[in-house]
Amino acid sequence: MSDTIENLQGNWNYPTAVRFGVGKAAGIGEACRDLGMRNPLLVTDPGLAGLPMIADAVTSCEKAGLTCGVFSDIKPNPVGQNVDDGADAYKAGNHDGVIAFGGGSGLDAAKAIALLVGQTRPLFDFEDAGDNWTRVIEEGVAPIVAVPTTSGTGSEVGRASVITDEANHVKKIIFHPKMMPSIVVADPALTVGLPAHITAATGMDALSHNLEAYCSPFFHPMAEGIAVEGIRLVKEYLPAAVKDGNDLVARSQMMISSTMGATAFQRGLGGMHALAHPLGALYDAHHGLLNAILMPYVLIRNRSVIEDRMSRLAAYVGLENASFDGVLNWVLDLRQELKIPNDLGALNIDDAKADLVGRMATEDPSAGGNPIQLSADEYKDVFLKAVKGDLS
Template identity: 65%
Template sequence: MELNQFTANWNYPTAIRAGIGRIQDLPATCQELGMTSPLLITDPGLADLPMVQAALASCKQAGLRCNIFSQIKGNPTGENVTDGVSAYWRGEHDGVIAFGGGSALDAAKAVALMVGQELPIWDFEDVGDNWLNVRTEGMAPVVAVPTTSGTGSEVGRASVITDHENHIKRIIFHPNMLPAIVILDPQLSVGLPAKLTAATGMDALSHALEAYCANYYHPMAEGIALESIRLIKEYLPRAVKDGNDLEARAQMMTASTMGSTAFQRGLGGMHALAHPIGALYDSHHGLLNAILMPYVLKANRSAIEAKLTRLSSYLELEDAGFDSFLNWVLTLRQQLDIPHALSAIGIDAERVTEIGAMAEQDPSAGGNPIAFDAQQYAAIFQSAVYGEL
């Protein structure tokens, strides 16, 4: 495929400007949304890199007054959001550029929400009708610029924020948290190391796969998830093997956005477990999903066997069936150097009961094909700790 064929403007689920070099559209995109002084929120590891400095310079050359905020943890906390809100008001900003990986995007969307609120952030947790408490007129407009292909936060209507005091991840939600415009430029992901390319790519797979298997009726999301998984199968190994493969980077960035679009249908047990584990152990979310994946699939087998048979056929695996798909996942993980057990990344079973209880209560559990109780989640977690598939 010619690389210029990746250039496109889409309007689903929001306005998306896709293509190699589209980062040059950033100043005009900010101006389109009425920004004169955007706050660029990014990961601390990106703040001084050329791509961020170039974006900052282009905004300033276009007459925009732009500053950077980057005090964000790998699992962003409520305190990070509060600090971002302070930076927003201190700099007299009027919009947000969310630039980076999932952590930066989630934090930035939460900052854009909170600059217009009087209630504390936890009052907007995705529980019941909490989102109705949001003062939408005070929210800041957001341009999202992802630099990884995993979370898909650029097309999400929520942010996952860690409540550090209570050691739990909370989903902060409002429909207007969906960024107004997204710039998908695969060149921005070229410098991502192989290990992070693999972990974030497997995160994208977990989104699409759980959306495909979720127990809610949403055929459109199911179709998007199906194609996202196919793209990941074809292009994730290529992106990990050669980070300069722009076609693979472009297809993975698209697949990631598709996975997040699809999980409007729901997620499931991988995320229900990854959220509490990440909150308690401060571990990389995508890597957790990658390790947990086969254990949750096996636990869900009775409810998803027919779906995975169809999926394995679509993916043109050698045999159509649950075992064939599970073996493909295991082979892919091995190819990408993903550990087989949680113990390999320093997670033990000491808090197994606590994690099982937290997983049962996690909002993502609602989409799992089987309604596992705390004891069942604890058993899945323990199997993943010791690598007992």
């Protein structure tokens, strides 16, 4: 079957109910009504709040017989105060559900707000550590409809949010199974207005999720299978989506790859994210761009234990050189084509906090899924190579 926008439509459950295809955003109100909402709070970021797509979403709710409020006081890397403020807005407006609308920041903040509104503990008491998730008052978690506007984080099908603890300058993962949205409305047309450089960075984030899930040492055969197809979709469609933002087939396939990546990383993430999370907290840099820059340095560090599976991956995605070097060179060529910087220095990140970064990386939950358990000094070494652009 050839790829046409007509056949890139459908509804599926895996496990979230996904309503996918161009034009599906018109059904946001219906999705909310299907979950029993009468007065949802739409949570998004300030950059989207004034755009027609938000007004259209509110109109969709009104057509479904609902009222709808909007909350958009969210930073690009959302912080705990954003979540607290959103929960206050939810309660003040007597809302009964959340529409998580946006890229990673909007989706993560919205899911955390939906969790927090029915709790008696502060947000960071639910950090993904030990059995903290059991502290959640489950019946207090608001129902969620998720509407992604980028193709990168896949947060629309995730059970967690990454929120910055400003007091301690660290990104923390807030987790509970009920944070997974009940319905996803995935409309690739919402991504058409994304600038090329954001399309590139978010697309590389999708690649990092699929790639790290594929390399994870944990046993999850279904996730491994999803990841390799997610990687193939990036290879085939990310350059096209960056080159022509109006290419709805490419936009659709990248939105699918993004969702696949977040489904696959139930198997685990790894060193890219273990480093990207502290760097995002310390330098407020774009998460997808950090992963894109870090990617080859982490692959090289893990080479000794992932070489065989990289050969399998290379064969599956159709690389001429079916080896680790084939995958690495493809990543480097893709980054160059997408104008992704080769080193962290391009983001004004230097080596001044190298010891802190190394230590924070070992403490990040993503570190547990790296193929090699790295020490703080070893993460520091990877970070320094990425600062200098040293691919040796």
